[in-house]
Amino acid sequence: MTLALPLPHPLLRWWRSVLSGSPTAVRGASSGPPAINELYHARRLRLVRLAVLMVDDLGTAEDIVQDVFAALYRRHGAQLRSVDDPDAYLTAGVMNAARSALRRRRTARAYAPPAAGTAPAxxxxxxxxxxxxxxxxxxxxxxxxxxxxxxxxxxxxxxxxxxxxxxxxxxxxxxxxxxxxxxxxxxxxxxxx
Structure with a gap:
């Protein structure tokens, strides 16, 4: 059984060409690297699907993706000039956040409230x-x-x-x-x- 990996997203291919300085990047060089809002619109649904597969809850998955994008913005700004591979960064962030959500869920399920006080016979x-x-x-x-x-x-x-x-x-x-x-x-x- 072979595992077929999807081809990189066009935005990611464009981003890599900007970083390498290839001729295809020269055409879009005036616009610079993709802004975080472009990356959000291009990758959000894929990341939500990934998070849903991990946590099995759409609401939690959407929260995870929002939090990861917010962290990316806080750390690198709107233009993402210092990020080598924003897709890998986002994917790793979603995976880590999903694992954290699962750990919190497991801890919450394992909690047993203390037994009520015993009444005398x-x-x-x-x-x-x-x-x-x-x-x-x-x-x-x-x-x-x-x-x-x-x-x-x-x-x-x-x-x-x-x-x-x-x-x-x-x-x-x-x-x-x-x-x-x-x-x-x-x-x-x-x-x-």
Missing amino acids: ADERMLRKEGDTQVLEALGRLTVRQRLVVVLRYWSELSEEEIANALDVSRGTVKSTAHRALTLLRGLLGERQ
């Missing part, structure tokens, strides 16, 4: 007393360290020294954190000292 809710629910809600409003100290001290019944070793903090930090946590819990639960 119905029997668990029934077995809890009203006070337990309020205490758990109040504990949820504490900082992580405060919650750890309170749970380790009053649920696990660890000493201040054991808590300090477990959390890798000083004993004074455990005391002050426990005091602040209990003050907050009393305020949240409506109790007075």
